[in-house]
Amino acid sequence: MTLAEEFPTWAALLVSMLLLLGTSLSLTGSLGLLRLRNFYQRVHAPTLGATLGAGCLLFASMIFFSVLQTRPIVHEVLIAVFVTVTTPITLMVLVRAAVHRDRSEGNLDELDRSKTSNQSGR
Amino acid sequence: MNRWLPFPLLSACLLVMWLLLNQTLSAGQILLGGLLALLGGWLLTALQPATGRVRNPRAIVTLAFLVLIDIIRSNIAVAAIILVPRPRSVTSGFLNIPIDMRNRYGLAALACIITATPGTLWVQFNPRNGTLMIHVLDLVDEGIWIDTIKCRYERLLLEIFE
Amino acid sequence: MSAQVLGWSLTVSQVFLTLAMGCAAFRMLRGPRAQDRVLGLDTIYSNAMLLMLTFGIRTGSTSYFGAAFIIALLGFVSTLAVAKFLLRGEVIE
Incomplete structure (x- = not known):
């Protein structure tokens, strides 16, 4: 650790809590990729890490560097804005691609069947 | 808006982004970012986006x-x-x-x-x-x-x- | 004391993020269909971006921020390109 000794306790605790919260959220999201049953359910999982998970980590980084350099460091806002704008676009295009592929292959009944089919295994 | 600054909001956002990326408020960077913001506005005119307005x-x-x-x-x-x-x-x-x-x-x-x-x-x-x-x-x-x-x-x- | 707490939570966070990348990699390698693999790739990218931020906090240098930003950019563009390919069969129409 190259951390200065005079780093205040409250900031360290706050940053630690935000770090643990954010990373456990994104771990949960990635775990959802394994646990959920079909593609349309799995698309929802990474959103956890991309919204609140990334938000917590960016906030932690913002607090850490602002305290460390004793001046406001806010360039993490850029990543936050970028992720907020781009994640929906990626997921939307991906879902449309999946729907398109399912339709063209004729197993579109998944769209209607999916409400009941998830109880049985993958 | 006018010919020089067609999309003021976009240009302002670009300028703020540039300054955030460089983490300064020095005059040179403000000038450079301002140029970039103007350029971004002109480039967007070429795309001819539908005009939208925030009402509330x-x-x-x-x-x-x-x-x-x-x-x-x-x-x-x-x-x-x-x-x-x-x-x-x-x-x-x-x-x-x-x-x-x-x-x-x-x-x-x-x-x-x-x-x-x-x-x-x-x-x-x-x-x-x-x-x-x-x-x-x-x-x-x-x-x-x-x-x-x-x-x-x-x-x-x-x-x-x- | 405060440095120790922060160090431990950084270690735990990095382990969490590595596990998350492992899960996503599994989905990418295994994924029954192409869209599952793309989703896995996208998740790997966003977790790698978060991992860069934790490295930045550990070393106390802001230069990791640029790396995180570039990973986020590349992740967006590459995922979008592959998804577009799945949608139309070609990337640029």
Whole structure:
């Protein structure tokens, strides 16, 4: 650790809590990729890490560097804005691609069947 | 706006972005960022985007607050679904919602909101009959979801954009 | 004391993020269909971006911020390109 000794306790605790919260959220999201049953359910999982998970980590980084350099460091806002704008676009295009592929292959009944089919295994 | 500064809001955002990236407020960087902002505005003119106007700035704040709360709530809900030892038989499915909004910017904002909230996902919008198809992870009561989107988001977005 | 707490939570966070990348990599390698693999790739990218931020906090240098930003950019562009390919069969129409 190259951390200065005079780093205040409250900031360290706050940053630690935000770090643990954010990373456990994104771990949960990635775990959802394994646990959920079909593609349309799995698309929802990474959103956890991309919204609140990334938000917590960016906030932690913002607090850490602002305290460390004793001046406001806010360039993490850029990543936050970028992720907020781009994640929906990626997921939307991906879902449309999946729907398109399912339709063209004729197993579109998944769209209607999916409400009941998830109880049985993958 | 005028010939030199066609999109003031975009140019201001570009300038702020440049200054944030460089972490300075020095005169040189402000000049460089200003040039970049002007250039970005001119480039956007070439794309000829539909003009949009924000009608009600206060509604944006309300909407942002609502969305933040909903993101936190649905994060918890989705995390609970994933983490329950044996995932209970989640009923997820597609849902069709009639939408009154036609403004492109409003629809784009609605798409971002719906997709950014874990548990709901924008699939497609049919402009001919104005139905929006979304996918919901935990589809217990269709009425609740339709209500959420129509009353919570669409009403405010209509106030902002139309 | 405060440095120790922060160090431990950084270690735990990095382990969490590595596990998350492992899960996503599994989905990418295994994924029954192409869209599952793309989703796995996108998740790997966003977790790598978060990992860069934790490295930045550990070393106390802001230069990791640029790396995180570039990973986020590349992740967006590459995922979008592959998804577009799945949608139409070609990237640029």
